Amino acid sequence: MADHANIASEVPAREVRFTTVSDDEWRVRRIASGMPADYAEMLLGVFQAARAGELVATDPMLQTLLGARNSGSEIC
Structure with a gap:
């Protein structure tokens, strides 16, 4: 999030802090x-x-339910 704040701070006259x-x-x-x-x-x-990193893994059942492989870039 700090990186996002730094990028937003590049807008003139606008400081964004995290x-x-x-x-x-x-x-x-x-x-x-x-x-x-x-x-x-x-x-x-x-x-x-x-x-804690609990939201980064997908269960293999997701592929079965979707009928397609989830590449990780799609929002399901």
């Missing part, structure tokens, strides 16, 4: 901004799974 916050801080901020607590917890779980 700041990492703890999971607890993120949760508190989302709830304080009006997000329901159960939704914040669910979404945080998705972020935690992504950080």
Whole structure:
């Protein structure tokens, strides 16, 4: 994400910063901004799974269900 912020900062007169916050801080901020607590917890779980690399693998069953090989570049 920091790379994306650096690229966006190349737009004249516009600085974009990337700041990492703890999971607890993120949760508190989302709830304080009006997000329901159960939704914040669910979404945080998705972020935690992504950080742990759990969303990068596909099950071989996907090929069977799709009837075609997934090259990884398609959005399914």
